[in-house]
Amino acid sequence: MSEFARLEATLAKLRQKERAPGEGRALRGSDPDALLAALVTEIDETILPRRLSFALPDGDVHLAVANRRLQALLGPAPKRVPSELVDHALPDVEDPMVTMLGETLKSMMAEAGEVPVRSMRSKKGFASDIGVPAMQLARAWSIAEPVERSPSETLQTFLDGINEPTAGWLRIEGEEVTAQGGAEGAATALGEQAAIFLDGYFGKFDVAFREPALSCGTLIAAASSDKHAIFFIEIGELSAFVTAPGNKILAIATDWQKLVAS
Amino acid sequence: MDITAELDEMRKAIRGCSLVAFTDLTSKLVLSTSAAAAPMQEEMNALSEAAGLALDGAFAEGAAPVWGGEEPAELAILMTGEDARLFLRSQANPAEALVCVCGATTDLSEAAEAARATLDRIVSAG
Structure with a gap:
C-alpha cells in the first residue's frame, strides 16, 4: 500500500464533492x-x-x-x-x-x-x-502568449525554493501525491497530517475563501515557534502541503506570496 | 487606553493594510475596528467567521496534530493573489484576537510582529 494511501483516499473522497459555487475559478479577460x-x-x-x-x-x-x-x-x-x-x-x-x-x-x-x-x-x-x-x-487559435507561467511551473518554482532543512512538503495533483521533499522518513507522517487537515479544509473552504481566487494559501501556526506549523496552497488543480517550524513558516509563505501576488 | 487609536496606528504602519479589527472569538463579535473605508457589516461578519474557523474551528483542529496538538493555533493567514487576511490570537486572553486585512504584497512577518505588539498592549491594558 502506498505510504500516502490514506491521504489519497481522503482526496478522492473530497474531490468527488463538487465544491459549492464559491469554488470560484473563472476565466478573466478584457x-x-x-x-x-x-x-x-x-x-x-x-x-x-x-x-x-x-x-x-x-x-x-x-x-x-x-x-x-x-x-x-x-x-x-x-x-x-x-x-x-x-x-x-x-x-x-x-x-x-x-x-x-x-x-x-x-x-x-x-x-x-x-x-x-x-x-x-x-x-x-x-x-x-x-x-x-x-x-x-x-x-x-492564434493566441499570442497564452501562458505567462503555468500553475505547475509556479508551484514547482516555489517548492524548489524551499531550502529550510526542517521543512517537509508534498506536491499533490488531483488525488495523487506526485512529489515530496524534506527530511527522510517524514513523508508518511506528512501524508497522515495532510489527510487530517484536508478533511476540515475542504469542508469549510467556502467560509475561508468566499471570493473566486486563482490561488489560495492557508497558514496555521501555534505560539511555540519551534513547533511545526502548516502552509497549504492551491493553484489551479494543484496543491501542496508544507510543514516547517513556526519561526520559518512565515518566510516560506512570503516566498509563495511573491510568486502569486497580483 | 484608546483601542481604536492603537488599531489606527497599526493599520497605518503596515504597508497595504486596509483594516484592523479587535475581535472576541467566543462571541464572534468585533469589538473595535480601524479601516481605510467603512467596512460593510457583511464583511465584518465574514472576517469574524473566518477568524473562528482558522484559530478555533476546522482549520485549526486539522492543523493541530502537526505541532502535537497541546496548544491552540495562535496565528493564521488566509491568502490569495490579491490579499492576505491575518488572524492573531492573544496569548494572555485566548478568546481575543486581532484581524488584519493586508494587500497581496504586504510583508507578512512585519504584519504579524506589529499585530502581536498591538494585541499585547490592548490586552494588557484591558
Missing part, C-alpha cells in the same frame, strides 16, 4: 481573445481527466480535458454550437474541427465578461492518444 487564451491556460493546467464547464452567456460549454489536452466538446451544448462539434473526439491539431471549435468558442465569448469554470471528474473516457495539447491549440 476581450474574447484574452478569454480564449485563459481557456487554453485552463486546459494546460488540467492533468487528470476532467469535464470542464464554462458558463458562457449562451449556456454552459463542457469540454473533455486530460493530460493537458483538449479531447472533445461534450454535449449537451448551447444551440450556437454546430452539431458536428458535439462529442466529436479531436484526434490531433490537424482535425478541421479544431479551428471550427476555436472560432465557435471565441464568438460565444464576445458577450462574456467573467466566465465561471467548474471542474468535475470526467465520466466519458477517451483513448489516451486522443486530444490536442494546449500549446498546439494556442497556435491553431
Whole structure:
C-alpha cells in the first residue's frame, strides 16, 4: 500500500464533492481573445481527466480535458454550437474541427465578461492518444502568449525554493501525491497530517475563501515557534502541503506570496 | 487606553493594510475596528467567521496534530493573489484576537510582529 494511501483516499473522497459555487475559478479577460487564451491556460493546467464547464452567456460549454489536452466538446451544448462539434473526439491539431471549435468558442465569448469554470471528474473516457495539447491549440487559435507561467511551473518554482532543512512538503495533483521533499522518513507522517487537515479544509473552504481566487494559501501556526506549523496552497488543480517550524513558516509563505501576488 | 487609536496606528504602519479589527472569538463579535473605508457589516461578519474557523474551528483542529496538538493555533493567514487576511490570537486572553486585512504584497512577518505588539498592549491594558 502506498505510504500516502490514506491521504489519497481522503482526496478522492473530497474531490468527488463538487465544491459549492464559491469554488470560484473563472476565466478573466478584457476581450474574447484574452478569454480564449485563459481557456487554453485552463486546459494546460488540467492533468487528470476532467469535464470542464464554462458558463458562457449562451449556456454552459463542457469540454473533455486530460493530460493537458483538449479531447472533445461534450454535449449537451448551447444551440450556437454546430452539431458536428458535439462529442466529436479531436484526434490531433490537424482535425478541421479544431479551428471550427476555436472560432465557435471565441464568438460565444464576445458577450462574456467573467466566465465561471467548474471542474468535475470526467465520466466519458477517451483513448489516451486522443486530444490536442494546449500549446498546439494556442497556435491553431492564434493566441499570442497564452501562458505567462503555468500553475505547475509556479508551484514547482516555489517548492524548489524551499531550502529550510526542517521543512517537509508534498506536491499533490488531483488525488495523487506526485512529489515530496524534506527530511527522510517524514513523508508518511506528512501524508497522515495532510489527510487530517484536508478533511476540515475542504469542508469549510467556502467560509475561508468566499471570493473566486486563482490561488489560495492557508497558514496555521501555534505560539511555540519551534513547533511545526502548516502552509497549504492551491493553484489551479494543484496543491501542496508544507510543514516547517513556526519561526520559518512565515518566510516560506512570503516566498509563495511573491510568486502569486497580483 | 484608546483601542481604536492603537488599531489606527497599526493599520497605518503596515504597508497595504486596509483594516484592523479587535475581535472576541467566543462571541464572534468585533469589538473595535480601524479601516481605510467603512467596512460593510457583511464583511465584518465574514472576517469574524473566518477568524473562528482558522484559530478555533476546522482549520485549526486539522492543523493541530502537526505541532502535537497541546496548544491552540495562535496565528493564521488566509491568502490569495490579491490579499492576505491575518488572524492573531492573544496569548494572555485566548478568546481575543486581532484581524488584519493586508494587500497581496504586504510583508507578512512585519504584519504579524506589529499585530502581536498591538494585541499585547490592548490586552494588557484591558
